[in-house]
Amino acid sequence: MKVAMIGGGVGGMMGALYLTNMGFDVTIFEKEEKLGGRLTFVERDGFKIDQGPTIVLLPEMFQDLLQQAGIPEEDTELLLCDPLYSIRFPDGTVYTKYPDINRQLEEIENVFPTEKEGFLRFISEGRERFKIGKSSFLEHSFVNKADFFTASNIKKLLKLKPQQSVHKLMSNYFRDEKLQLAYSLQSLYIGGDPFRAPAMYALVPFSEHEHGVYYLKGGYGSLIPTLEKELQSRPNVTIHTNCPVEQIVTKNQKVKGIETSEGFEEFDAVVYNGDFPGIENVLPEQKKKKYTASSGCVLLYFGLSKVFDEGNVHQFFIGDSYEDHMDDVFVKKQKTENPAIYTFHPSKIDDSLAPEGKGVLYVLVPVPSGTDIDWANDQAWIDRIIDRIEDLAFPEFRKAVEWMEVRTPSEAEAFGLFKGGSFGIGPTLFQSGVFRPQVKPFKTEKLYAVGASVHPGGGIPIVMQGAKLLAEQIQGDFANERSNA
Numbered sequence: 001m002k003v004a005m006i007g008g009g010v011g012g013m014m015g016a017l018y019l020t021n022m023g024f025d026v027t028i029f030e031k032e033e034k035l036g037g038r039l040t041f042v043e044r045d046g047f048k049i050d051q052g053p054t055i056v057l058l059p060e061m062f063q064d065l066l067q068q069a070g071i072p073e074e075d076t077e078l079l080l081c082d083p084l085y086s087i088r089f090p091d092g093t094v095y096t097k098y099p100d101i102n103r104q105l106e107e108i109e110n111v112f113p114t115e116k117e118g119f120l121r122f123i124s125e126g127r128e129r130f131k132i133g134k135s136s137f138l139e140h141s142f143v144n145k146a147d148f149f150t151a152s153n154i155k156k157l158l159k160l161k162p163q164q165s166v167h168k169l170m171s172n173y174f175r176d177e178k179l180q181l182a183y184s185l186q187s188l189y190i191g192g193d194p195f196r197a198p199a200m201y202a203l204v205p206f207s208e209h210e211h212g213v214y215y216l217k218g219g220y221g222s223l224i225p226t227l228e229k230e231l232q233s234r235p236n237v238t239i240h241t242n243c244p245v246e247q248i249v250t251k252n253q254k255v256k257g258i259e260t261s262e263g264f265e266e267f268d269a270v271v272y273n274g275d276f277p278g279i280e281n282v283l284p285e286q287k288k289k290k291y292t293a294s295s296g297c298v299l300l301y302f303g304l305s306k307v308f309d310e311g312n313v314h315q316f317f318i319g320d321s322y323e324d325h326m327d328d329v330f331v332k333k334q335k336t337e338n339p340a341i342y343t344f345h346p347s348k349i350d351d352s353l354a355p356e357g358k359g360v361l362y363v364l365v366p367v368p369s370g371t372d373i374d375w376a377n378d379q380a381w382i383d384r385i386i387d388r389i390e391d392l393a394f395p396e397f398r399k400a401v402e403w404m405e406v407r408t409p410s411e412a413e414a415f416g417l418f419k420g421g422s423f424g425i426g427p428t429l430f431q432s433g434v435f436r437p438q439v440k441p442f443k444t445e446k447l448y449a450v451g452a453s454v455h456p457g458g459g460i461p462i463v464m465q466g467a468k469l470l471a472e473q474i475q476g477d478f479a480n481e482r483s484n485a
Contacts, residue, residue, distance in 0.1 A: 078217070127210065166199050296409035339367075
């Protein structure tokens, strides 16, 4: 059975690995000159730094999914970030998160001494919620909506409190607004508004403590050559790069194949691995649907003449008003003059990313998607971001800068990300779970999808889990077809 994979991002590559394990012949059509999608590097003068994702969550799931796909554990090395990261608030308070609960309790005792009981309750109840979320939602697709709307599932769903926002749920545990923020900002990892994203996404800050925050040695982008090497070794995989698909060809609500500049090629099934709203460009007869984009990012990449001893690998710096910043990003769609900032300095634990004695660093600022703001040419705004990280964490930072590159939502949109959002469609209530596009998104037979905008959602391990669900769905559909023949 021949399967066409439109797109060679991590979802497409993992899907191809699972499917070829099952005996399918897979052909990947990638529009860019190389595989990997957003999982790639910014490279310059012997430096390299991840262009996109940086934080490895759910490490056991990550490793397990890779091994199921045929990637040995020794092919990837995960380093625990310890501390996990620090958060600096505008009043000078610094709160550091640790992988060890006892050290975390010491930190809370030192910084927020009245909040220990709430933290322990957050961890205890988080374990129950995580167990429910993983078994009932992460590990299941909802192609048949009735599979979701069962009495048992609804009961479980209500325990995840989807009617509340992540921030509101945190206020049930923490009285101090700083701690409420410290345990809700993680919604931004998947492009969601902490003040509006449903509380089921509070599983993310819980998981950081329970499972750790890790870094993939060599950078997250180093995963792609590992996956590609395995794909290239398999006789039932064909890879075409610089080969955009122009149309998915269907007849009588059934996939027939795909069209490229080389002409028509017949396939038994087609998988779309672009950002899902973009499927309308290659499937014109499909009725258009409105989606809410995730947040965008302004990313500053730096090659440095040194490695900074100060601070942690991951750091967050909160601006004047976090709530106002989120309102600017998700509601008003406007620039925030003093926004929250995230910095990533992997050279502290990985000397392979730069020439000897040198380092790399990236800065991420959450910004609105779907606007015409010219971020890259607002040098004064960018300079203020650099001034802040120099003042707060990296002394004489400007002196250490050898080069800088800027990436904005405009580049993300040009690459194919919906409205320039960095994380797929936004994790709103009605774009989550059963309401999110599924691995079998339409009634069209043998048409499938995988990626951050498809259930179970964004984040590399979650997209990998989606690829597994995809392969299982395709295998099941073909098995049913054979048994009914």
